[in-house]
Amino acid sequence: MAHGVPTNEKQQIQRVEMCNITKCFPGVLANDRVCFDVNQGEVHALLGENGAGKSTLMRQLYGLYRPDEGEILINGRPYTFNSPADAIEVGIGMIHQHFMLVPTMTVAENVALGLKSSREPMLDLDKVSARIRELSQLYGSIIDPSAYVWQLSVGEQQRVEIIKALYRGASLIILDEPTAVLTPQEVNDLFVTLKRMVKDGHTLIFISHKLHEVMAISNRVTVLRDGCLIGTRLTSEVTRNELVKMMVGRDVRQLNPQPLKSGPVRLEIQGLQAMGDRGTEALRGINLQIHGGEIVGLAGVSGNGQRELAECLAGVRKTNHGTILMDSVDISFMPLKQRIDSGLAYIPEERMRDGAVREFSVQENVFLHDHASPKYTHGIFLDFARMRVFASELVKNFNVKTPGLDTPIKNLSGGNIQKLIMARELSRQPKVLIAAQPTRGVDIGATEYIHQRLLQQREEGIAIFLISEDLDEICVLSDRIAVLYEGRIMGIVERNEATVEQIGLMMAGISMTEAMQR
């Protein structure tokens, strides 16, 4: 028996079929008679937008949800999974998008969790550790079993997840958006590992919304849209454009912004330093200039100071050092309200936490800041009629799909919430726009719209600072790209001056001069 190959006690999964799976959540039909199958030794990609029902479908295969209707057949036999334990028993493993790890426990403890020990009721972490070393070496470099999970990098944490599944003898592994949190280099490493696993006889289901990854790794691809099956194709016989059309339901226009003659410097950051939430240094001296009519993209792996930088600029985090100039006026010590009034707009990363009030209606969310403006008040009273006119204009102009202005904003989709926040921020005709992860968790249609709006604002002479973990987005939109690593700017490059790989190297902490030579 080779290491890492499913053990003999468990039957090898030859074929999994999911037939006519239907799953309803209150108000949402997440899966509507979806059929899906996967054969041993293949990589089957599951492609679709956020909310298309990919994760829901796979969570039913992993026993986290039970289908309302439909059947799951494994090697031709019907199975009912009441909990993940049942799926694990059959040899199914799942790597979740948000890692299912306990940060305050060690790698070995995380792997051993939920398993029978050889010395029940006592733990046998020594044995577990030995096997973790074996498995991790087989599929990459050794991971220290006694390390706490919070000490590991995101890429390492993902490998712990994979080891967890392999340790349980999984022969079919479901990977839910495994590349979402990785640098380009880590994605390459992951693909090497995955190919090795397939060679050893494992079967993989690869959930993604990134086309190039699907094209790179899968044998077959199944597309879901709005909970429905659109089709299954052999990857070798399908083009990217066909897949996009299947995903979105129409053609998507490729953006190709032309360079503009940039205006004067509108935002200037000098030597900015700030602390993170845990009291560690998050920003270690940021210097950056953004001109009017220019989009500067900030690339970087999450957790390198992006959030702190955006918050310092917006005025919701204290800076320790340095100055922020907007149109040559020092705003470093300006309170939040004054910054907004003098022309700063901010689209926060956590839109439901920092950008909108969940329980408030669409209209109330439009007026979170401007409700006190003389335009919308009579003395101490709010002028609801005028507010309503303005809110409905915004909703119309920005294509926000909502049942009404009084609908609680939490009932809108992520894309529509984001469009509304953007509408609100841009309605003040700002000079500078900080857009943090503006399209994260947003469907392709809304993403397209938000991108067009950003480019339109750029033409109007606004300075836009685009902070995103989506490197594709940065590369398409930005005139210049700054790379952030551990609170420092590793370098700033013009668009098309550097390849994605070179930017990826800088994201991993390699200096600009070195990265550009590779």
Next chain:
Amino acid sequence: MNDVFQLSVVAGILTSAIRLATPYLYAAIGEAFSQRSGVVNLGVDGIMLISAYASFYIVLNTGSIWLGLLAAIVVGLLMGLLMAFISVTLKAEQGISGIGLYMFGLGLSSLLFKTTIGTVKTVTGFQPVKIPLLGDIPVVGEIFFQHSLLVYGAFLLVPLAWFVLEKTTWGLKNKSVGQNPAAADSLGVNVDRVRYVSVCIGAILAGIAGASLSISLLNLFQDNLTAGQGFIAVALVYFGGWKPVGILWGALLFSTVNAFQLWMQVLGVKIPSDVAIMLPYLLTIAALAITINRVRQPAALNKPFERGES
């Protein structure tokens, strides 16, 4: 004042301190089981009261201390099941349901006391057991080795709880459902079951804590016998950083202060008794204010778990 520093007085204070730490240890270690799994049970004091009553009533009527202890365990278990049903199955707000449980225990024990016993009586509870050889050591023997079985049990509980929580597969499950229940669930751990068991262990230990007051330390029952010791036990869990050994030091600190103020009153030191009685509670506030920021609480503390919500 010189009396206070005589050896016999110091020994007396320490002996009392060991005795008085008993209910804190049972209740707080029990609460640690519950909180490590993610459930704050603020009803500890109520469970202690009603179990203290039950065990006292049984001993008063049957004379059997073991039946009394059993009654405390059974009542504790029932109260634990109630708390678990409300907070785990019904996913109610834990703080509110805990306070409800406390009020219930306080009221019911008082009502039953008035209707079935009426006046303060005493019973013969657990008697001191002198441990051979060790108990004969001068001073040290008196302080540590001449206590009742429930007192020894409380101190033996510390290593036992540490072992269960840190060295067993169940302990790992208990910790994981309090830190990241979704992760535990995804590995097939039954989150609700682990939380039920944890809350019930906590409640049973709270029941024993109550019995340790009514049939071992005081051998009587009266209205609100615990005087809030169950709440101090909850505070001790934070103070001890959710670790049995940390709780041990905390419990000893509080019981020593308590013993000290009792002896001050006995010796007639001129401080108002109200101020003296306040001391352990003041210490609770001070200790929490100092320690609360440095300890890391279970990430899912106070959060009901529902699959698919993350």
